[in-house]
Amino acid sequence: MGQDQSSVFDLAAVAAASNGGNNDPLLPPARYIGAPQKPSKMPYNKYVAYDKQVPFDYPERTWPGKRLQRAPRWCSVDLRDGNQALVNPMDSERKLRFWNLLVSLGFKEIEVGFPSASETDYDFIRMLIERELIPDDVTIVVLTQAREHLIRKTYECLKGAKRAVVHFYNSVSVLQREVVFRKDKAGIKKLATDAATLCKELEGEAEGIDLYYEYSPESFTGTEPEYAVEVCNAVIDVIKPTPEHPMIINLPATVEMTTPNVFADQVEYMSNNLVPRDAVVLSLHPHNDEGMGVAATELAVLAGADRVEGCLLGNGERTGNVDLVTLGLNFLTQGIDPQIDYSNVPEIRKTVEYCNQLKISERHPYAGNFVFTAFSGSHQDAIKKGLEARQVAADRAGADLDSFVWLVPYLPIDPKDIGRTYEAIIRVNSQSGKGGMAYLLKTNHNLDLPKRLQVEFDKVVQAYADETKKEVKDEDIWRLFKDEYLPVEESGATAAGAVVGDSKDDSLEQWGRLKLLKVSVSSGEDGSDTVLKARILDRGVNVGVDEPVEREVSGMGNGPLAAFLNALSNFGIEASVMDYVEHTMSVGTDAMAASYVECQIGEEEDPRIVWGVGIDTSIVTSSLKAIISAINRSER
Ligand SMILES: CC(=O)SCCNC(=O)CCNC(=O)[C@H](O)C(C)(C)COP(=O)(O)OP(=O)(O)OC[C@H]1O[C@@H](n2cnc3c(N)ncnc32)[C@H](O)[C@@H]1OP(=O)(O)O
Ligand SMILES: CC(C)C(=O)C(=O)O
Incomplete structure (x- = not known):
């Protein structure tokens, strides 16, 4: 360096002294709400803005x-x-x-x-x-x-x-x-x-x-x-x-x-x-x-x-x-x-x-563990809707889904394109709404819950998340669901899709008053009404205390559901169906069906609105099981 040149430190010091950092106290303050920000103790005077260097x-x-x-x-x-x-x-x-x-x-x-x-x-x-x-x-x-x-x-x-x-x-x-x-x-x-x-x-x-x-x-x-x-x-x-x-x-x-x-x-x-x-x-x-x-x-x-x-x-x-x-x-x-x-x-x-020999951060773009994960409810809801809408649009266009145009809220890239999977997309914790839980049940267990049932079950998941203060894993959601809606089922036999072959869940205590053992449905003599005969195990109002008894009951109505509700009046149970949704869970001869019923149970002055779920190879039996599920839940 020539003798006549100043050192970069001298130049920088001069620049810093003459407001080298471009910190301008005369600028009108940025708009704000509440208290103004205070000058910090940070040594900004030590630094010289790039354009001054x-x-x-x-x-x-x-x-x-x-x-x-x-x-x-x-x-x-x-x-x-x-x-x-x-x-x-x-x-x-x-x-x-x-x-x-x-x-x-x-x-x-x-x-x-x-x-x-x-x-x-x-x-x-x-x-x-x-x-x-x-x-x-x-x-x-x-x-x-x-x-x-x-x-x-x-x-x-x-x-x-x-x-x-x-x-x-x-x-x-x-x-x-x-x-x-x-x-x-x-x-x-x-x-x-x-x-x-x-x-x-x-x-x-x-x-x-x-x-x-x-x-x-x-x-x-x-x-x-x-x-x-x-x-x-x-x-x-x-x-x-x-x-x-x-x-x-x-x-x-x-x-x-x-x-x-x-x-x-x-x-x-x-x-x-x-x-x-x-x-x-x-x-x-x-x-x-x-x-x-x-x-x-x-x-x-x-x-x-x-x-x-x-x-x-x-x-x-x-x-x-x-x-x-x-x-x-x-x-x-x-x-x-x-x-x-x-x-x-x-x-x-x-x-x-x-x-x-260095780890990548959880949030690293494209590669981090969490980058295809949505924890918050509104994101989960939007992703779920986005994935469904894309599927519908691809079907409508007769296009292959994998190469169909990618437009999904909160996900700038199709995880599949870079070797990642959807499973990790949705994770549930106390910040999540019903969308995440519903997505996991649908994707992993083939259960497409009606909206009001999602709202009902979400309270169960939310309570669990608040209590444990941890992420609620898919297996937790499935256990909570079985415990809530399928208590008297042999759980292995009830499941379909991802859970076929799942053995009976010994970790769950069986509860619930009624269990459907056998059912037959026929037409009435004049062909107009349905006649239903059912063998039902009644564990009594105090399950575990009362002696269980098996009872044959029958009922008539303008369809299997109405006939079954009529038969259940033999147990002193007054119930009516307010909403009913069903879908198959898999294809093939042993395909399972899921039924969801929203029931009004009890006296007209003091009714309870409860959802029940039933899963069976027969669509009729699954709907009757759903009614039993709702009744058991109303008595829980
Ligand atoms: C920005 C970057 O990433 S550049 C790449 C950096 N990578 C590396 O440096 C690789 C690892 N480096 C090394 O192993 C060593 O530095 C070596 C083997 C390259 C050189 O080692 P040494 O000769 O011991 O010298 P050292 O690294 O201390 O270099 C300092 C000398 O090199 C000079 N020098 C440094 N960079 C350069 C350069 N690009 N061109 C010419 N001279 C240079 C310095 O002025 C200094 O000279 P001086 O000893 O006369 O004061
Ligand atoms: C040698 C050059 C290219 C370098 O590594 C750098 O400047 O960071």
């Missing part, structure tokens, strides 16, 4: 009016940037496993390491080359600092490769020029051009390799864009790429320090000023320090970037490199082929977690 404006920008239209060229840097950020860097077994995953997903460019930095990297790259593990359509990239001995070692490592990219870099940022390199702009540019010159000289040693170059003005985001252009164009001038044999200029957000729109402006500026542009593959290497890596990348692609470097599920230095899985699947949800196969995200996650 590296002033830049680019009114010529065109990216805001553009839309994503095709996937960029992807390059995975998991085996290099990802690996350098691990507590335990990958051994060769883990590296190979990661490599195989990347190849199988369809990556055509893979940065395989920093061969001059470690023996493990060097040996791994040698192994890939010597064992001929690099498919013809995959290009390896190797990284080196712009330093002579490291570049020489890099070339040595590449011997025998068919095709490779030598990626060299040096930091060009205002801060690093001063504190790391202690060089002025010309000195830093010379680092880069010397490295480029050396690379060209060493090409003789790379005979037989189809060689390409990549240059990164590292810490690009902390660099004046005009100066970054100057350095990159100087490097391009040495390498002399052509449209037929281009070079990569890679713009790293080594540290994310601006909002994504500013990054996009910088990238568009670079794209418009690199010469010759048609000989350059303009690449991005975003990190995620401010949590905006994906947003910044998408805007920068609009701004003209051709290529993106990142890591699967966002591993990498500090907060990570940009997450290629999220990016790719964001493209998919915009109707754009990501050109990488992310159809089995759980498998990708498993391998990535194994190789990196």
